[in-house]
Amino acid sequence: MSTRRVLLGILLLAGAGYLGLRGMRSPEGGASSPAPDAARSHYALYCADCHGADMDGGMASSLVDGRWDYGDSDAAILRSIAEGIEADGMPAFGAALTPAKIDALVALMRAAEAEPAP
Numbered sequence: 001m002s003t004r005r006v007l008l009g010i011l012l013l014a015g016a017g018y019l020g021l022r023g024m025r026s027p028e029g030g031a032s033s034p035a036p037d038a039a040r041s042h043y044a045l046y047c048a049d050c051h052g053a054d055m056d057g058g059m060a061s062s063l064v065d066g067r068w069d070y071g072d073s074d075a076a077i078l079r080s081i082a083e084g085i086e087a088d089g090m091p092a093f094g095a096a097l098t099p100a101k102i103d104a105l106v107a108l109m110r111a112a113e114a115e116p117a118p
């Protein structure tokens, strides 16, 4: 009985994970449909340690202050994330994150940047 429950739980989790992955890989993914929840969890997982839980800076700079030292176009920000900024200690995420996921992160930063400061 309890084994079946555990199995059912695992199946449900696997199914949810599968659907989540499918959602992120949807063909229209990218800047036009950024899947903000997925981007938020990627941010928390990969970026928050250095850039702060709210993107407003920690040991690395704020990503929502409108200051972009390495280029402020979407393409430049995407490059900063994918290729990293080795000399300054920003790791490259091109291997860990697909371009669509990085797009979604850029969209998330843009959205947060547009919000008025608290």
Ligand code: HEC
Pocket: 042, 043, 046, 047, 048, 049, 050, 051, 059, 060, 061, 062, 063, 067, 068, 069, 070, 071, 077, 080, 081, 085, 088, 089, 090, 091, 093, 105
């Ligand atoms: C190990 C710490 C670290 C992690 C993890 C990290 N960064 Fe960075 N990041 C830096 C540093 C250091 C810089 C360059 C100096 C600065 O801006 O503070 C930087 C710079 C950047 C820039 C360029 C900022 C500008 O002014 O042009 C962007 C964009 C950026 N990071 C996004 C991200 C994203 C998105 C993630 C997660 C996928 C991430 N970073 C993860 C440390 C980190």
